[in-house]
Amino acid sequence: MERLNKGENVAMKKAALSILLAATVLGACASESSKEVKTEQKKGGESAPDGKVEVDFWHSMNGELEKALVKLTEQFNESQDDVHVKLMYQGEYEDALTKLNTAAGTAEAPALMQTYEIGTKYMIDSGHFQPIQDLIDKEEYDTSNWEEAITKYYSLDGVQYSMPFNSSTPVLIYNKDAFKEAGLDPEKAPETYSELKEAAAALADKEYGGFSIVNYGWFIEQMIAVQGGLFINEDNGRAGAATEAVFNGDEGLRVFQLMSEMIQDETMVNVGDDWDSMRAVFQAGKTAMILDSSAGVRGLTDQATFDVGVAYLPVPDDVERQGVIIGGASLWMSEGLEEDVQTGAWEFMKYVSSPEAQAQWHVDTGYFAIDPRAYDEEIVKEEWEKYPGLKVTVDQLSETKPSPATQGAIMPVFPETREHVVRAMQSLYQGTDPQEALDQAAEATNQALQRGQ
Structure with a gap:
């Protein structure tokens, strides 16, 4: 036409x-x-x-x-x-x-x-x-x-x-120059938890700090959904009003075990709960891999003094990738x-x-x-x-498989629930057992759901 x-x-x-x-x-x-x-x-x-x-x-x-x-x-x-x-x-x-x-x-x-x-x-x-x-x-x-x-x-x-x-959506953003210095392939970002841990260890040996996640519940929701896991019952609150948190199941435990192990190995840097602080640590070369929003790709690329790579959200070994939540x-x-x-x-x-x-x-x-x-x-x-990483974010979204998991959870107490998950994330740095941390957040969420009925 x-x-x-x-x-x-x-x-x-x-x-x-x-x-x-x-x-x-x-x-x-x-x-x-x-x-x-x-x-x-x-x-x-x-x-x-x-x-x-x-x-x-x-x-x-x-x-x-x-x-x-x-x-x-x-x-x-x-x-x-x-x-x-x-x-x-x-x-x-x-x-x-x-x-x-x-x-x-x-x-x-x-x-x-x-x-x-x-x-x-x-x-x-x-x-x-x-x-x-x-x-x-x-x-x-x-x-x-x-x-x-x-x-x-x-x-x-x-x-x-x-x-x-x-x-x-969330993406893995990494320092390609640091990858080269650590003997890693800068064009091949970690796709699994094992690869993530190995890369973080190699980067930490070169004093790049390894890996970081800002303490924000959104990332836990995403790391559960990419495995096909639900956050709350009733098909993530879409088949009926949710009555119970289920994020403390196998999928959530894999995420918290990963974090706990990397904290103990000193390959995960605690950047707190402030996004700007996390990005500043990344720009300073004190951590070489972070999870960030796809909307942050262009800004991070513009501000970096090194070559920035963008990749899909890593998944546990032997788990089929399901995609991300908007x-x-x-x-x-x-x-x-x-x-x-x-x-x-x-x-x-x-x-x-x-x-x-x-x-x-x-x-x-x-x-x-x-x-x-x-x-x-x-x-x-x-x-x-100019920003090839933007296309990576679009590709990851387009490959997402529609399901209650990737559709995302809905519940009236979601803001409060995110706070419970944040506290659970923070507790891992104090040595709390991953299952115990998750169970405490889930129980607090259950109480909130009951109050909201």
Whole structure:
């Protein structure tokens, strides 16, 4: 098909959206003799002074990620004449949810809300958010091109509740120069636990510290899922409300035994629970292998004074790799919005999920594209030439086998559970038995699940 030029494309989008919103958009009223403009307050936004429908969007992106979000939003606002999305930073994900508890269901609630993946069950149970499946069905909107490994996390019983937005997975990032110095093949990263331990020992002998994981529960969830293991019962809470933690089973024990053994061998460096500290230790050459988010690949590559390698998450010996769980956050639409605000919010969702917008988002942030067609865009191909590690992250995700394990767990007490797992990870450095550490975290999670019923 012949590609429209930029001007024609923008004009067509503006015309189409104007027709769609014409019946519902309320213009601002002002007399010629007065500069005063009246606005109408609505749930999720208000009629803006220029006659556009304003859509409030609460988000938790900061730093360079916020700049990328501003860029994407401005592109949408300039692409048509009827909707203006207003970005409103609400702090970290936990802070944003605290604010939401006060505003949800009122006129102060945002039209769109960015919430991290472990808040999914809370958002569903709150009753304050409309499943985007309703809009997909109403419009017969084609989502067949969306990446199943990403979208399935945010769906339950065939209902898509939110739209994935900033999505990431864990990867092994390593110092290729250190590998060479230690006599290791810099183009062959460890794929199994045995290979990981052997490489860490060789690196430690050259004073590179070996291997590190930041104390964060997300990595344990991933290292269990890549084995095909569940985190909680009831098929990770997707077949029914979970009542019991199962992460202290065989899969979880393999992970904790690996960590315990490497701590005892002094081939695992304790970098605490701060991601920036872990990355600083890696950049300083005090550890040569780390688990990090796929969204961190570009930044680590840019800042390193050595050649950086990116590889799949290692698995236990003789265990078939199942894949990874999507992390990050998604976009939720408030329930009970007025028709024009809802339409505007949905138009923004569709815009940012388009291959063109997703390609820009991927190269600006390192997050995955919800629509894999984005990877065919020229700007992505150029970026992958500069950062080949980005393609590794996409390949790992695309090879993930759909299952309750790789779909990820959902439960209302997930944030609390991660804290229990973090304490269990920390206890390994004090010499706690791996099974005992896991059992304590599982029991604390069981109690939390019982309180939540």
